[in-house]
Amino acid sequence: MKVNPQMNRRELLKGGASLLVTVSTAGSLTACMSERPSSTETAVQPRNTAPDRLDAWLAIDANGEVTAFFGKTDMAQGVGTAMAQIVAEELDVSVDTVTTVLGDTNLTPDQGGSSASSACRWGAQPLRNAAAEARQILVGRASEILGQAAENLDVEDGNIFVKGSSDTSISYGELISEEGFGTRLDWNKKYGNALRATGTAQIKNVEDYKVVGTSVVRKDIPGKILGTTEFCHHVTLPGMVHGRMIRPPVANALPVSADAQSIADIAGARVVHKRNLLAVVADTEWGAIKAARQLEVEWTETEAPFPHMDQLYDYIRQAPPVVSNGQTMTFGRKNYNVPRGQKAYELGPTNQALADSARVIEAEYEIPFQSHARMAPSVAVVDASGENVVIYTDAQKPHDVRAGVSKMLLLEQEQVHVIWLPGPGSYGRSDGDESAFEAAIISREIGQPVRVQWMRHEGHGWDPKAPAAVVSLKAGVDANGDLSAWLFHAKGFSGWDVKNNPSNPGDTLAGMQMGWQKWDEHNFATPDESYEFPNQVEYFQTIEAFQEVASPLRCAHMRSPQKKQVSFAHESFIDEAAAATGQDSIAFRLKYLKNPREIEVIEAVAKAANWETRPSPATDNNDSDNIARGRGVALFGGYGTYVATVCEVEVDRTTGRIWPRRFVVAHDCGLIINPLGLRGTLEGNVVQGASRALWEEVLFDQENVRSLDWNSYPILDSMEVPEAIDIVLINRPDEAPGGAGEPAHVAIAAAIGNAVFDATGFRARQMPLTPERIKLGLTA
Amino acid sequence: MARFVFNINGEQQEVQADPDMPLLYALRGDLALKGPKFGCGLAQCGACTVIMDGEAIRSCVTPMAVAEGKTIRTMDGLGAESDPHPVQKAFIKEQATQCGYCTNGWIMTTVAALEQDADVSDQDIRKFLSGLKCRCGAHMSMLRAVRSAADEMSENHES
Missing domain, CATH: 3.30.365.10 (Aldehyde oxidase/xanthine dehydrogenase, molybdopterin binding domain)
Known part of the structure; x- marks a missing residue:
């Protein structure tokens, strides 16, 4: 039985299956220490991941082992197992024969990584259809060989047999060809969460489900408990050095100069100073940590960027709004960002209804900035020393890391290979992807592979934050104690201060330090409203960030982005x-x-x-x-x-x-x-x-x-x-x-x-x- | 640089390092062990926990000089897939993890505590685990797993 996706991917990459691949990279990391894979050598022959190819989603080898290629990642919920169940269901194979490969940009279609709780509700759709399509094709092949109409055939555990007779059967493995399926799916030409692909085969009726809906144990768990899981943190590359970032004492200060002499006693210690990015590298991890502590830096004198924390909520109340909107953020179903200067709500009738109410109750709620505070701060191992770039990351959205890093290094996307490996639980736009960008710059600069890991103070201090907000509510009550009006108003920092993915380098710390511009979108949220009240208006306003560039208080998505803040106020006020x-x-x-x-x-x-x-x-x-x-x-x-x-x-x-x-x-x-x-x-x-x-x-x-x-x-x-x-x-x-x-x-x-x-x-x-x-x- | 010798998971190991380097970097770097993890470097989260001479310690703040000559167990040496430690067995049975990054700390702390005394109340368990962090919120399943491991280990002890 296969234990976890990474182990199986290793087998794949070793050429154990018929699909791939010439040179090992991920998985067999310690095994390949003896060879020095330059980034061109490690460029695993990429699979053709075009989403309209059935083979992009599924491969079956001669032993009947199934590999599903899933363009999302697992943020600790066991989605690899859930996908294996869905594929096993449609193919009529045992779930133990299905391995899910997650989030490798050379192996999986771009489904946008982990986002919006979408693995099962959206991400599974192409895999389900691909599995049904594969089953239909294989049954078709069997029908020719067995001389039986396809509708007379059934499948169990990957064996095709004539219904009512188990005398003759033929296995998937016997029907598979080296080239794979070679057939097309109908793809909606979209990537990310919106990607859909459909075949000609009918998917199963739910009442026929045998695997989906059952409590299959998570395949990733034993490795995590036995200590064999290949976390991103274990990756080492030959010739790799260790990097640590240097953060400013005052959030908006910029490095003027760093004294290399101050770390000269540490083996291999060097300063990397590119524009406003400042880092040290050293031969060993401990060396890099010491160098980061020891380095003497001159910083620019700046005006302190933040108000006193006691004034946070008054600041929010008084700040001029940037965007006002009455639409809730519902991920792809609505156009939820109204252009500046426009508003999508009308207060007049509600204010009138409140004025006419027998009684008005009101309350205001205050929600602070919160940190992802992942168990492990950001880590990445990057080899950008050659023409092509290899990135090992635990970031949620590897395809967006590819997009962002390739833009930043002025490369084609095909030149950047991002390999996702498990890391600590991550809950949105965390610090997870930041170190990949930093390590890419450093590795480019020094011409060696580098591992950059953040320290704890960076994990808490420099990750994108969930935005602070003030939410005020008013309700009109009529003489019977029924509600006659409802006014919800959230005002806070934008949850889109930096983008919810790193596809634009300007939305990463390193990118901003290198002079890239962050995007210019703004968003908060209103309730995903469950209740219908008379004269109900709900709107939000965003305010400008305290510090626009490379701020430790920049805001982005964090688990149920803005919904958490909104719900605290809204569901408290209903009470x-x-x-x-x-x-x-x-x-x-x-x-x-x-x-x-x-x-x-x-x-x-x-x-x-x-x-x-x-x-x-x-x-x-x-x-x-x-x-x-x-x-x-x-x-x-x-x-x-x-x-x-x-x-x-x-x-x-x-x-x-x-x-x-x-x-x-x-x-x-x-x-x-x-x-x-x-x-x-x-x-x-x-x-x-x-x-x-x-x-x-x-x-x-x-x-x-x-x-x-x-x-x-x-x-x-x-x-x-x-x-x-x-x-x-x-x-x-x-x-x-x-x-x-x-x-x-x-x-x-x-x-x-x-x-x-x-x-x-x-x-x-x-x-x-x-x-x-x-x-x-x-x-x- | 100095030479340090200790026993790791039953084998004598030798590492050249600064005396003030935390043990964690020797375990993860020089010895390529995967059990102990870097979480904070401040002894606040427990992801780096190893058992040194029978006590659960935080390897991220334990200098090499202190580890010299000691007997150290890491999660890598606890048990294999075919023969997991009773605590690992219980964690697998209860599916007691989400991301698995902090898991090392919870398992090693539990092993050290239960090997000393497996006759523990639920409140004892909560107490000896209280210095550990888990961001995914897998606490409930881990508490169930530790309860079940304690029951099994104390039964074995009695029989």
Whole structure:
């Protein structure tokens, strides 16, 4: 049995399968240490990845082993296994015979990498169709050989036989030719998330599924636990040196000069100073770390770029808006960026309705900058010493790394080979891709392969951040306690300050340091609205970044981008409206929900949590030992998925500490591919969501970011995680698979905040809900 | 540069290095081990954890000079696919990881703790794991895995 995609890819690259390839690179990294593969030698004969070729998606070898080529990556959710299930299903082979190759620009079509929880809902589509097409072709070949009509044939475990008779069978391996299939798919001529490819074969009916929908164990997990997985971090190349970046003490300061003498005692230590990029390299990793600490640098004198952190939210309130928009960001379904100067909403009727209301309630919520804070900071190994460039990266979007680096080095895309290998979990535009650009410049400059790894202070300090925002809401209430108007206004830094992928070098730190321009788009978000209220208007405004070029507070996508900020305010305020009118939080929501799937998840969560219908706050909250107990609910619909969450908290009145003791999650993502994998993904969503809600806040002063480690930027630990996360999966075989990597993450902060209100009567409107803030709120 | 000798996963190894270099770089660089990972270099996350003379330590802040002459176990030497350590077995059974980058710290910390005393309460488990970071939020599955490993190891001990 094959254990993980990388091991199998190694076999492939060694020429074990009929497909490829002349020279080994990835995988057999330690094995190839003796030869010195210059970048031209390592240029693996690329597969033809044109998406209209069936062979771009699938290969079957003479032993019947199947390889699926998936142009996305796995950010720790086990999507390689999910894709193997989908392919195995359509081909009627055992899932153990399918290996998924992920995110290698020479081997996989450009499906845009990991993005928008789209692996199963969009990314799987071409693979599913390709597998069905391959099955149809192979059955056609068998039908000629066996002299039987194709409809009289069936397939099991890759063996084709005459229905009702197992006497004669012929295996896929016997039918496959060296050249592959050689047939075309109908491709929509798009790349990235929008890529679709369709064949002539009918895909299976869901009721015939045998593999999809079952709990197949994740193929990538044993290697991670036995310590055999080839992480990107293990890559070494012959002649490779180690690099470390030098960051300015004041965020906008530029390097004037660096004194090479100050690191002369370290073996192989050199300064690389290209325009505003400053780095050191050394023979060993420890040498590079020491050189980075030791290097004496003269920086430009600058004016401190940031306001005092205490003024962050006032700054946001007062800053002139750049873009105003009333459209929610829904990834490809709407044109969600309105040109500057235009707006896509009309406030007049809502303001009038608010003025006419019997009562108006309003509240304002504050959400800080947050950091991806990946377990490992950015790493890349790059050989740009020759004509062609090889990049090993754990970045989410390898094809965009190829696009960006080739632009930056003035190369054709075909000259850059990006190989994705597993890394730490990553949640959007993290620091993951940054080091590939830095290492490319350094390697070009010194004519040697280089490994650049960031230090912890860079991982926290210099990754793109989730944007800070102020969200204000108003609701009009009529004489019956029903809502008569609803006004949602988010104002924050742009979630598109830098692009959500690195295809433009100007949207990377290194690219900006080299003089490339970042793009000029702006975005925040409004709710993926579940509720219908009368006179409802929802709009956002973005503001300019504090520092336009190479800022440690530049903003970009981070897990459920902007939806997390929006949801904290929106789902808290719905609770405020319910409480203000003396209504139960779930009963109140149900009055305004229309989508049956949203109604069903919220009813399912209420049932599983034994939700007692009553208004908040609780009058009898079991307040013993100074511990207040309460429950809260929150809903999210988006990414093709619907999820309702109940949180039960304990609030220590003495310390202000919140313990989210139990979560109950009802999750409907349409057709479920792998329930076991899905449960793991959902638990991770909830825990990280609670971490962001309770602890995470980027600290800065006027000069720079100051939360540079796990003490100053704490995340949830094993003492603080819940006692239980109870998950109700609602499987809808008739609905297309929705996303799962983000939806359950979105509403966790609101669920906790609502529970804290239920327990204590205190409404927390500033994230994170730290003990200090809660204690202050309880004593106010 | 100085010469350091220690026992790694049952074999005598020798490394030339600065005495102040953290052990982690010898393990990952000179010895090409894949278990211990660089996460912070500050002893805050645990990704670099190894077991030195029976204690779980953070190799990212342990100087070579301290490691000299010691017996060190890394995740690479714990068990093979055919014969995993009971803790690894439990982690595989519970699918107790997401990205797998922090996993080394959770496994090595657990091994050190349970080999000393596997008769632990759920709260004991939470406590001895509390100095570790996991960004993916795989805590719940890891707590289940450690519980199950502890049960198995304490049963074996009793029998």
